[in-house]
Amino acid sequence: MKKYQGETGHPLSVMQYCPKCGHAGFVVNDERSKKCEKCGFTFYLNCATAVAGVIMKGESLLLTRRAEEPYKGMWDLPGGFVEFDETPEEALVREVKEELSLKIRVKHYLFSQPNVYAFSSVDVRTTDLFFRCEVEGSESFVPSDDVSEARFVPLREIDVQKIGLSSIRKAVTFLQNHREILEK
Ligand SMILES: [Zn+2]
Incomplete structure (x- = not known):
């Protein structure tokens, strides 16, 4: 059996009892x-799909502050x-509307990054x-929800050390060094 060797132990260590029958031997x-x-019940912690939008105005990128x-x-x-039964593109349009009351159109896919979200x-x-x-x-926006x-x-002036999530930090760093991929 392959044992998880991460820094914080097994990702499901917080789940001590069987969620189905309550047995302690989980x-x-x-x-x-x-x-x-x-009872044999098996629970997998699968990757969740998340989306992020790269919205430019000239040479500036729209950043949000986490609330x-x-x-x-x-x-x-x-x-x-x-969310369930939603495409990533639909999710992004919905999230930007919820967070900023801003209507966007998804132009094209850029790249992906795995991330850990505690x-x-x-x-x-x-x-x-x-x-x-x-x-x-309209380009005007109203921050709300979790922003x-x-x-x-x-x-070029974004200090990536002030970006919280590692996947977002890597993505913005990549964009700073490969501005040309936004021109596609
Ligand atoms: Zn059980």
């Missing part, structure tokens, strides 16, 4: 699953988790998809 099955020794933990107060890109004592693994987007209509502030910041 043991590590592999690096991302646990199994009940009594909630994790990384409260740090910079982020607009976006969030993809939520409720579980290290949620995500697959973050990045899309180039364009504002449709406390939003601002267009010149891409």
